[in-house]
Amino acid sequence: MNANAKWEESKIDQPMIVDKVMSDRRAKRGFTDAPVSLDVVKDILRAARYAPSSSNTQPWKCYILTGESRKRITTKAVENFRAGPxxxxxEYPFFPQPLHDPFISRFNLFRGQLGDAVGVPRSDKYGRLKDVERQFRFFEAPVGIIFTMDRGLEWASFICYGCFLQNVMLAAKARGLDTCAQQVWSLQHAMLREELGFPETDMVVAGMSLGWADNSLAENNMDNHKLAIEEFVTFLE
Known part of the structure; x- marks a missing residue:
């Protein structure tokens, strides 16, 4: 096969590969204890840094937690949560209060499915608190990431940050790893600022669990409903 033919063939395969990585990516809420090489984490971030950002401002900053640092942070986070959730x-509102339709309906459907998967109905307040604790343990993933941003930036920079977070998750999935992006870590901003040493001028955007998913868990096999394109796209000619 000549070079031109190979290029034409690769152009056919590449969209299918990218599409599969996007469709296979799922938030995983339980991980094995298999380690993740720091070199692999660096490769993921090297790829993710090509995310688009407004006028190339690149608002992201990351703290990678493994080993003892991860243990220290998760221990303190759980202690904080138990002391008074x-x-x-x-650092910023996750949803408007009250959340309105159709978003509240989607939220309740997902929360109901997740509660069923982990065996914690929404009426079980204690069980729900214990389930939140799992988030502050990075769902036992060997790598935790904390993402921060200069708080002097405007809300538009969250759009750029979302592109970066998606790049991290897709680059991880392309390497066989799984992730869970976690806004909940913004609740721990005071402790994180003290422990990680970043300034008051930086805000906690999110955390992320990174590792090898334990797909024997029901919560890692949920079939989340995704809207058909006709439900969110208007075609104009």
């Missing part, structure tokens, strides 16, 4: 406030 109502005392923890995020």
């Amino acid at each position: 109502d005392k923890l406030a995020p």
Whole structure:
């Protein structure tokens, strides 16, 4: 096969490969204890840094937690949560209060499915608190990531940050790894600022669990409903 033919063939295969990585990516909420090489983490971030950002401002900053640092942070996070979950406030609102339709319907459907998967109905307040604790352990993933951003930036920079987070998750999936992006880590901003040493001028955007998913868990096999394109796209000629 000549070079031109190979190029034409690769152009056919590449969209299918990219599409599969996107469709196979799922938030995983339980991981094995298999280690992840720091070199692989570096490769993921080298790929993710090509995310688009407004005028190339690149607002992202990451703290990679493994080993003892991960253990220290997760221990303190769980202690904070147990001491008073109502005392923890995020750096930015996750949803408007109250959340309105159709978004509240999608939210409740997902939360109901997740509760069924982990065996914790929404009426079980104690069980729900214990389930949140799992988030503050990075769902036992060997790598935790904390993402921060200069708080002097405007909300538009969250669009750029979302592109970067998606790149991290897709680059991880392309390497056989799984992730879970976690806004909940914004609740721990005071502790994280003290432990990780970043300034008051930086805000906690999110955390992320990274590792090898334990796909024997029901919560890692949920079939989340995705909208058909006709439900969110208007075609104009």
